[in-house]
Amino acid sequence: MKPVYPLRRTCKEVSALLIAREDRALPLVERMALRLHMAMCQACPKFERQLLTMRNAMGRWRHYSED
Numbered sequence: 889m890k891p892v893y894p895l896r897r898t899c900k901e902v903s904a905l906l907i908a909r910e911d912r913a914l915p916l917v918e919r920m921a922l923r924l925h926m927a928m929c930q931a932c933p934k935f936e937r938q939l940l941t942m943r944n945a946m947g948r949w950r951h952y953s954e955d
């Protein structure tokens with residue numbers, strides 16, 4: 889059995905956290921786990937950038953639709 893590190897998250901869990909973070913503040917332990925994972929992972933920081941780009945695009949779209 890593999891040892892379980894309390895701050896270890898899989899990429900799948902991290903992407904779920906990144907999405908959840910859009911709606912609610914994450915508990916400190918999840919934020920730490922997220923930062924730790926981001927420092928070690930290649931894929932998740934790219935996914936985070938995509939999310940931010942998407943959110944910015946949505947924000948712009950919302951802004952235009954209000955005009």
Ligand SMILES: [Zn+2]
Nearest residue numbers: 899902929932
């Ligand atoms: Zn990852």
